[in-house]
Amino acid sequence: MGLLPGARGVWYENGEEAAKHQQAMDLAPFGEHVAMAVSPLASGRLNPPDIALIYATPAQMILFINGLQWTGYKKLEWGCVGESACADSWGRALATGEPSLSIPCFAERRYGGVMEDELLMAIPPGFLPKVIEGLDRLSRNGLRYPIPQYGINNDVRAGMSVSYG
Secondary structure: OOOOOOOEOOOEOOHHHHHHHHHHOOOOOOOOOOOOOOOOHHHOOOOOOOOEEEEEOHHHHHHHHHHHOOOOOOOOOOOOOOOOHHHHHHHHHHHHOOOEEEOOOHHHHHHHOOOOOOEEEEEOHHHHHHHHHHHHHHHHOOOOOOOOOOOOOOOOHHHHHHHHO
């Protein structure tokens, strides 16, 4: 197995550690795709796209996940490969057909313009109507972005009873 240029001695101590990293990466099934095209979802140029990449702050992302879990709840689990997490997230989403959360890596932040307060969700677009419906229902229940903080000087009991019953 070949290593990415710079993988040895930059992100990992040696070739063996770099190979472990490469082996841990989730990949789209070999031969299923011949190229990659990237386009804003709203443009409609990729119809339908295989996955959508959603960048959001942690507060936005937890509400996105809450919307996803509104109906048909299931526990969502992800891993972290460290550097290359950006590619791992969409590789995992393509391989499994499931949403994949990632902490964007150094290169994605440095060269891709991802801000330090953003997370990445790679998600098959078929999940998006479910997320939107869930977010609408959460909003009707008063759970929306931005999430207002009560602060340490307030009695949180009134808000807790509304949010948690």
